[in-house]
Amino acid sequence: MGPGPAAPHADKPHADNPRSGASRRVRASAVRFLRRRAAVLVRLAAWSAAESAQTFLGGWCVARSLDDGFLRGAPATGLLWLGGAALAILLGAPVVRGVFAQLPLLTEPLRDALVRRSVVQALATATADTTGRAVDATAVSRLTSQTEIARDSFAGLVLAARSFVFVAAGALAGLVSLAPQFLLVVLPPLVLGLALFTASLRPMARAQHRYLDADEYIGRRAQTTRTALRDIVACGTQEPADALNRRAIDEAAAAQRALACWAAVRTLCVATAGQLPVLLLLAATPWLLGQGVTAGALVGALTYLLQALLPALHTLMTVLGTAGARLLVILERLAGPPPPEAEPLTTPRQPPAPASGHRRAAAAVELRRVEVAYGPGARAVLDGLDLTVEDGEHLAVVGPSGIGKSTLLRVAAGLLTPDQGEVRLYGRPVGDCRPSHLAALRALLPQEAYVFTGTLRDNLRYLRPDARPSDVMATVRALALDPLVDRLGGLDRPLRPDALSLGERQLVALGRAHLCAAPLLLLDEATCHTDPVAEATAEHALRSRTGTVVVVAHRLSSALRADRVLVLDGTRAQHGTHRELLGTSALYRDLVGHWNDAHG
Numbered sequence: 001m002g003p004g005p006a007a008p009h010a011d012k013p014h015a016d017n018p019r020s021g022a023s024r025r026v027r028a029s030a031v032r033f034l035r036r037r038a039a040v041l042v043r044l045a046a047w048s049a050a051e052s053a054q055t056f057l058g059g060w061c062v063a064r065s066l067d068d069g070f071l072r073g074a075p076a077t078g079l080l081w082l083g084g085a086a087l088a089i090l091l092g093a094p095v096v097r098g099v100f101a102q103l104p105l106l107t108e109p110l111r112d113a114l115v116r117r118s119v120v121q122a123l124a125t126a127t128a129d130t131t132g133r134a135v136d137a138t139a140v141s142r143l144t145s146q147t148e149i150a151r152d153s154f155a156g157l158v159l160a161a162r163s164f165v166f167v168a169a170g171a172l173a174g175l176v177s178l179a180p181q182f183l184l185v186v187l188p189p190l191v192l193g194l195a196l197f198t199a200s201l202r203p204m205a206r207a208q209h210r211y212l213d214a215d216e217y218i219g220r221r222a223q224t225t226r227t228a229l230r231d232i233v234a235c236g237t238q239e240p241a242d243a244l245n246r247r248a249i250d251e252a253a254a255a256q257r258a259l260a261c262w263a264a265v266r267t268l269c270v271a272t273a274g275q276l277p278v279l280l281l282l283a284a285t286p287w288l289l290g291q292g293v294t295a296g297a298l299v300g301a302l303t304y305l306l307q308a309l310l311p312a313l314h315t316l317m318t319v320l321g322t323a324g325a326r327l328l329v330i331l332e333r334l335a336g337p338p339p340p341e342a343e344p345l346t347t348p349r350q351p352p353a354p355a356s357g358h359r360r361a362a363a364a365v366e367l368r369r370v371e372v373a374y375g376p377g378a379r380a381v382l383d384g385l386d387l388t389v390e391d392g393e394h395l396a397v398v399g400p401s402g403i404g405k406s407t408l409l410r411v412a413a414g415l416l417t418p419d420q421g422e423v424r425l426y427g428r429p430v431g432d433c434r435p436s437h438l439a440a441l442r443a444l445l446p447q448e449a450y451v452f453t454g455t456l457r458d459n460l461r462y463l464r465p466d467a468r469p470s471d472v473m474a475t476v477r478a479l480a481l482d483p484l485v486d487r488l489g490g491l492d493r494p495l496r497p498d499a500l501s502l503g504e505r506q507l508v509a510l511g512r513a514h515l516c517a518a519p520l521l522l523l524d525e526a527t528c529h530t531d532p533v534a535e536a537t538a539e540h541a542l543r544s545r546t547g548t549v550v551v552v553a554h555r556l557s558s559a560l561r562a563d564r565v566l567v568l569d570g571t572r573a574q575h576g577t578h579r580e581l582l583g584t585s586a587l588y589r590d591l592v593g594h595w596n597d598a599h600g
């Protein structure tokens, strides 16, 4: 009974549309943010321009030291030029200081803006909740670690992007000044690598999103499974729960593989834009020498490529691929709608609003062409089954042993995803319901009643912890549980499950179902160990509460009490009242005959 695993896509973290909307909002906010800080950007560019000069001087001095010094037999001149290159490196120190003085003027306002936004979001979530119970569990993380990560990623991004632009400008200017032919060799692979990298950014960000989503989904599934463990075992739904968890893990593994593939693409881009020019330069040396390019210029060009361009490119691509994607994800989350609610630690107390907003207008259960087979080669247990159970109806399901009655209930409860067909609860496809929604819509009582060590009151209130004492007493009266309460020494005396008979355990579970807020109760031979009087009392009580009851009938009396009976007969299904079915269904007549024989 209670929350069980839902279809794997039931609580997928983000739909596509909210995300693209969030991307747009992030872009617009980023443009506004940078526009307002144009002065800082100009100062940053001014300091970075000095970095261009430093890069330019580095290669140029090396070239001169060879051409005008060492290769001409004038080592003193060569050393002088190398001293110039060293001086350029030393001059880099104040440049770095100047850049870092400007950087906080960009990163701190971003952090402040993100903190402000997180607080507003958390307050909006809390104030929008009229029950006063809403807790945005991610708010603290957004306020602390996520904003810090965003700030650090942004700082890294600014540093890397700025450095690449100005270093590349200095290096390209140096190459042209040494020999314009260098551009013919260096530019094509550089442009190709950068274009490839730019094209891969969007899918790389998508892969990062997918991985984070999958990772978070595993976390939520682990929490859900841990919370619902007792119920999963009690309902015998370990297999579907296991399958869902496996699917979540497989998805995370696939997402991580995809991410690794994009990391490989990034390496290819670095190789194309950064290392291929070096190779081409070496290969083109005879041609370049033929063009009158000097040996010093060649070494200077290699200095530009190896000392300046390649490290800047490598840093840019790594930072964009990792910190950039992280920053994008965090900004989109902060700009988008609040993240999906974590699975509740306890079963929700009230059913959520139905999808259509017309609970009474939608059928409680709708099955359309539902097919279920346990395994690829296995015979279909349910084959193209159509079934509508109206809200407020009481349906009994009958059929020979092993025909698929429990399967039908598990499908209707959203615990078993059919191979084909559609299942709706109150108008909403079960696949679209999060486990918490499913738990609020329906309660499934299996034959093996689940009772835990604790008081009888706790056991009864398990699916509705906030039930008032008067509600509990109403349930005790409705199900005639007084003798059991007396025997146990009161509602608040601890009970031991193994000290209860199977029938008593079923009574406790039935009481729990009576007290819970779910409008749909699915009873899978949940009264088989109770005596016929207790069964009749329980069914009457469950039926008297507002809602729908579907019962896998253990006795003929259950079928007689129902509004309608569904007879499962192999792949065929017939329904009607008891009287109608006696006339139309030979199988039903057999079952009734068997029940009559068995019970005199």
Ligand SMILES: Nc1ncnc2c1ncn2[C@@H]1O[C@H](COP(=O)(O)OP(=O)(O)OP(=O)(O)O)[C@@H](O)[C@H]1O
Pocket (backbone or CB within 6 Å): 239, 374, 381, 399, 400, 401, 402, 403, 404, 405, 406, 407, 408
């Ligand atoms: N997890 C499973 N794996 C493989 N086969 C299964 C599984 N669960 C049920 N089956 C098979 O599916 C068929 C229908 O089982 P189901 O429990 O739905 O029948 P039932 O009508 O409820 O039976 P009973 O009245 O005996 O409880 C049976 O043949 C059963 O062996």
